[in-house]
Structures are given as structure tokens and as C-alpha cells.
Amino acid sequence: MFKYLIATLCLIFAGLGGIYYFVGVPRIESTNFPALSAIHLYNNPDVLVDNIHISAFYFVSENKIGQVSGNWHNTMEVGLPKLAAFHELQFQKRSKISYAIYPEPVIGEKDNLLYDTENTGRGNPRALIAISEELERRVFKPDGDLYRKDFAEIGGQGYPVIFIMYEGVGATGGIIHESARETASEIAADLGLAESVIFVVDVSSADGFFILNRETLEGKHGPNGETIVAHEFYHTLGVEDKYSLDTGRAESADLMGLGRFKPLENTFLSKDTLNALGL
């Protein structure tokens, strides 16, 4: 009888356990979360850009010292945080931008004509190249006259980009690829691009660079200068223009197309563009 008593007690407590652990206790269905891909260069998963660092300069050619803006630093301090916020929003916080502004205007060694050359079309890429090479030599090399160790080394924290706010004509940007080739035609052939968009540049401290006229950024040549900054910045990640360079016809509604003329607060990157960047 005693064993029946023990067996009954066991059954009772098993029943209690059953109530406690099973009755009214929700079973939680597991959810399979797909793995997130890393943010990378446009159509190039080999180069990750989850952290981007912009080294920003206000560059003034020697002959325009008298035109140095007293508000240049403030202009950058407004535009770059907005760019960072826009980028973080579009990439859902999976890619972030940090920046450092060179504390003084960089006075060029030459007159603007020598940077701009005779052709300032398509956003003045030649000025971008010439100024970048000068910054490379003077700011990023230890023997440069404007070298600052803390500034030069901070670029090592992410995908390095040079931004030049230029006291002159300019609105372009691009990626700096390393190549064993020597001529633009050879490189264009390698990359499958037109030779006209290939420029040979000697800059090792950055993987992307872009230039923008100061007055454009300040909105003196039309509204939405900050949007143009963002537009040019995304060229440094390899994103192409989404409008006809010849007719101006928009091919997309986003920042790289029609949206480049909207306030930065109202524009966006299209899902196609974001997908190509790994989102």
C-alpha cells in the first residue's frame, strides 16, 4: 500500500508539474532571421564600407587668398553631419560616416588656373586630381609642410575619403583604384569603362575623393548644396549618375538622379542603389 501511496504522490506532483510547465505556457515559435550582408562599394563586395572616414579640407588656390571665406568651417560643420545622418538613415545604421576637418584653410601652391586647367567640364575632375595630389604630398606625407600626424592617421579608421571644399569651380567625385597599369586607356579597358571617365592620380592616403565649390555648398549657386555634397560623396563609393549627362533627363528619382536637386532632407537613395551597395 505504501508504494501505491508514493506512486499517487508522484502522480499528483507530476500533474502539478504538468500544469506549471505546460498548461497556459506559450510555446515560442522561432524566427529565422536571414543573414545580413555587409555594406560594400557599388557592385564590389570585396571592399567593405561599413565605416567611412572623410578627411575634409577647405582648399584655396594661391591667387584667391583674398577670397577665403570666414564661414568655411561652419559650412562644413553643417553639411558633413547632415551627410552622416543621411547616410546612416539610408543604410539603416549598418554603415557610418565619421569626418575630420583640417583646421586651417589649405592655401595651394599654385594659381587656380593651374589646378583647373583649361577644361572645368563635368565638375572639374582635373582640379580634384591636382589638389588631391598636392594634399597627399603636403598633408599626408610626414615630410609635408602641412603634415599633422593626428589628422593623417585618423583616416585609418575606415574607408578613407578626401573631401575638398574648393574655392573655385568643382562638383565631382570618384573612387581611387590601385592599378598596375600606367595609362588611362589600359585601365579603362581593364574596368570596362570609357576612357573619358578614367583619370590617373597619385594618391595613396584615400580610396575615394570628391570636390565641391564652396559657394555651391553654401547655397549661393542654387538651393540644396548639401544634397550636391551627398551626391558627389556617393561617387566615392562607386555609385553612378542616374541622369543623362548630355540631356539632363532623369533616370531615377533618387539622389543620383532627379533627387539631387531636392533638399537633402527630402531625398533618398533608391533601393536598386542600396542593393548594389550591399543593403
Place this chain on the structure above:
Amino acid sequence: MDIKKILQIIAGSNLQNKIVLLFILIATIPILVLGGLAVYLIDFSHRFDVSNLELQLIDQKTEEIKKFFADTAGVLELQVGFSQKTPIGLNEQRFILDGIIALNRAFEEVSFIDVGGLIANDIPTKPGLETIKLFRGGDNDSELFDISNLEKYQSPLSGKTYFSEVYQTLNGPMITISSPVKNRNGDIIQILSAEVNMNQISRSIINSTLGFSGGLTLLDGAGSVIASKNKFVSSGANLANILRIRQMLDGKTFDGLGNEDRYQSVVDGAAVVGAGKKIPSLGWVLFAEWPLDDADSVIRDVRNQVFAFTLISILAVLAIAPFFALRIIRPIRQLELGSSKIEEGDFEYKVDIKSKDELEQLGNAFNKMGNGLKRLQELKNEFVFIAAHELRTPVTAIKGYMSMLFEGDAGPVPEAIKKFLEPVGQANDRLVGLINDILEIARSEAGRIKIEVFSVDIRASIKGVIQNIAPLAVERKIAINYAIGENEPIGLLLVLADTMRLHEVITNFISNAIKYDQEGGWIKIYHETDADFVTTHIEDNGIGIPKSEQGKIFEKFFRSDASKVAQIQGTGLGLFITKELVEKMGGKVWFQSPASARATAGKEEGRGTRFSFKLPRPKNKI
């Protein structure tokens, strides 16, 4: 005390265990079933409540979203009052756009787009070219572009309003809506496009509340997050690869009641209860997620309380069950004890059952039965006393005349006659003895034996008996050894006893020892003393008593099988009378197998006996 004994005490009797078991089963099964059912029903009801709250919130927000689009897309569906296929004049366009911007703060940008209609001199306009564009808060001279390759131009040409995918901006989620502008004939003469800020919807979703931490998430048709209460999900994040989201995008509704509706949040992985459905007119999905920690907090407390109550109830039942069983068992045990007492002849014993039920009635009946048995016993004793008393007179007369015959008072008795008369005399002696014993017992049970105890030297009594009985021992070649032990006091060994009755007791023990001893055997008599009693042992090496009979030897008329086999004469009353006498003198009688018998456990028969009795010592020695 070993564990098994402890368990047996705890377990109680078999019937008690059965009652305990039955009580536990009868009491706990309903408690368990009711407890489980209560928990189940409470949970079931709670699930309905949660489901209703979630679905109500989803429906409410769905209506808000529909109203939002009725107020925005509806405004853009424009039909002019003329029938020509010409665009609206620029001044009118500007007027309309100003009105739209002013009408609803959701419009961030509005524009007209030409579709190739004819203007003055039948010159066609350029299809896809913006004709006028206004930004909220912007200047009125916005740059105009050819957007003929964009969906917001191409799609409305089919006659339907176009809704783009939702895109995320620093100003909040936005959507492009463009509608065909039609003339009176229904011809499309322009496209009216707007960038619509959905902050109103976004704020509504973000501010949605379910309990303390639950809320809604709104997805567009591609599964991208438009807005979410959950701060861990980024706007624009695409969730379409998650099965549950995919199912909702395909039109499945989750009502929050199914097992699959309690799951790891698709947003942050926490355990949630969720419901959701598609908004068919937009292709969007609106779903609610309510963390279980919050949604079930109240029900968890209630559930724990019900469980605790069930547990306490069961523990109480387990605690009460033995007492309950004992309450039922106690009268039965009293009856069992009463039966034993009556079996022992204690007809005075009364059971005391106060259960106010049939058991109490049974107890009363039992007591009445005891009274009846007592009366019968008294009648029997009376009869035996009278019969024995009446028998003693003739047998005593017979004994007297037999003595006179043997002594020759009636003349010489021939040897042949004497040979026949001797067995008659012996039989008459046994009959006299039997009648005397019966009378003794009858007197004792009737309380008529008068015992007067004084200080008596027990040694003198024993020696006197030995001297009287010695011829019998000599005849059977049995040696009687009575010696003073090493630890015994020298001189008189006084006990409180009635001299005559003590003599009778000692005679009985020693004569029994001679009777049941083997020829050539021995009898040892010795004492043990302590401060209060003198114990006397009479030990022999006779036929012994089987263990199975040892408990009965002091019963009335009991005779051992061994003595019957040995054809030893006896009435079975001697030890009973002896015991009665010793106890009436304030002493005690007992039997014990001698040391030699105990050494061979269980083989007492044939190993002799040792009878003992003890009597109190006088307080003041004389």
C-alpha cells in the same frame, strides 16, 4: 529504529493507508483538474483579449492610413471642366499647386508634367517635362527636368494613380503619388505628381501602444519598414525574407490566437504575441507585436496565484489525509482493543467512541455485548461454584469412607477387593482436587478469596514444601537443589505474602517441576533480590514447553500437548490459580526458557522450564 520501521509508523495500518490514499485521490484529482482547467481557461480568455486588442489597434490604424491616402491621393485625382486635349494654363497650374501645398502639410513637393498635349497653334508639349514644381517652403522657380523615364510619369499614363515604394528621408518616410489629370472626356492631359510626407502615419504607428511595450510596425509592399514602434528596427529595413512577413505580404492574416502567433519578434528576437494583416488597397502590411513579458504579465501573476492555490490545497490535503484516516480508524482500533480485552476476560472494558454516527452506535452495541458477556460469566461462575460446592460434600464423604475401609474400620479388606478399591480412591482424590481447584477459581473470580499479607520468610516456606514433597522427588529420582546464592542476604528472606497461599504457590511450582521432569532429572530453586522485590526461580530440565504454547500456559484449563503425549495427569488449573494468588499478593508470575534453551533458539521443547515469581519485600524488616 531503522528506516523501515519509521516508514511503517508513518504509513500506519493498511486500512489507514487505503483511506489516506482514497482521501488524497478523491480530494486532489478535482483540485488538479480544476486548477489545470482554471489556468487553461484564464489563458484562453487572455489570448482572446490580447488578440482583440491587437486586431482593434491594427484596424484602427488601417483606417487612419486609408483616410490619409484619401486625403492625399484623392486631392491629386483632378478632372478639368473642358474637353480639349490641352494642358492647364501655367497660372492655373500654379494656383492649383499652391492650393494643394496649402491644403495638406503632407505634400512636400507637387508638380505638373506634360504628356504631349497641344498648346497654342497646335504645338505639342514635350512629354515627360515638368511644367511647374513647388516645394514646401522653397522658392517658386525650381529647376524643371525631363522625367519621361520615371515611373511617376509613365505609370499614370495608364489612367491609374501611381504609388511609389516608400522611401526614407531625414524628414520621415515619403511616397511619390502621381495621378493623371483628365479633361471632361476622360483624356489624360497632364500628370499631377506629389512627394507626400508620411510623418503623420509614421508618428501614429510609432505612438501606437499595446500595454507598456507593445506596438505596431508598418511595412510597404516590398516588406520594408515604413515605421515601427520598436526602436530596434531601422526604417527601411527589409523583412520580406522572414517567413511570417512573407506570408502576410501574400495575404495571410494572423489573429494572435494561434500557436504560431507567439514567436520570436521579427524585429528584435524577443518573445512576443503578434497579429497582423495586409492592407489590400496598398499592398502594405500592418502588424502588432506585444512582448510576452508585458502582454502576459497580469495573466502570469494570476496563473501563479492559481497554481500556488492549487499547490497549497494539495499540500493541505496531504497534511489532512492522515488525520482524516486516523479519525475513521480510531473507533475501529478501539473496537479491536475492546475485543482483545474481552478475549482476555476483561468484560468491564468499555470502548469510548464519540463520532455521533454509526460507529458510535457500534461502540455502544459493543459495550452492551461486553455487559452481556459479563453477566454470562457471572452466571457461569455462580453455577460452577454451586456445582463444585455441591459435589465436594459427596466426594468428601466418599473419601472418608474409603479411608475408613482401607484402615479396616469395616473389617479387614481382602487384597482382591483392595486392588479394585485403590483406583477408586485415587480417582476420588483427583476429583476432590479438581473440585477444590474449581472452587478456588470460583472464589477468586467472585472475589471471595481473602488474602492477608504479612512478612513471611520465603526460605522457610520453600524448605517446608521441599520437605513435604521430598518423597515424591525421591520416588522419581529427581534432585532438588535449593541453595543461597552468593549475592543473597544471609538469614531470613522476608516477603509480603499470605503464609498459606505462598505455601500453595510454592507447592504448585515444585510439584509441577517434579511432575514434568524426567526421571533422574534435577530442579534448581534460587532467588534474586532487589530493593523492592524478591524473585524466586524454579528451574528444571524436564520436557519443556513449545514456544507456540508458552503464551497460554497461565490460561485456565490449558494443557500442553507435550504433557498430554506424556500422559501426565492434570486439570490445567494449577498455574492459573498460582498466577491469581501471586498477583493478589502484589506480585508477578512469568515463564522463561532457561539459558540452555535460549542458546538453541526455538528449541525450547525438551530443554526444561524456568518459572519465576516475585513478591514485594516489606518496607520495614522485622
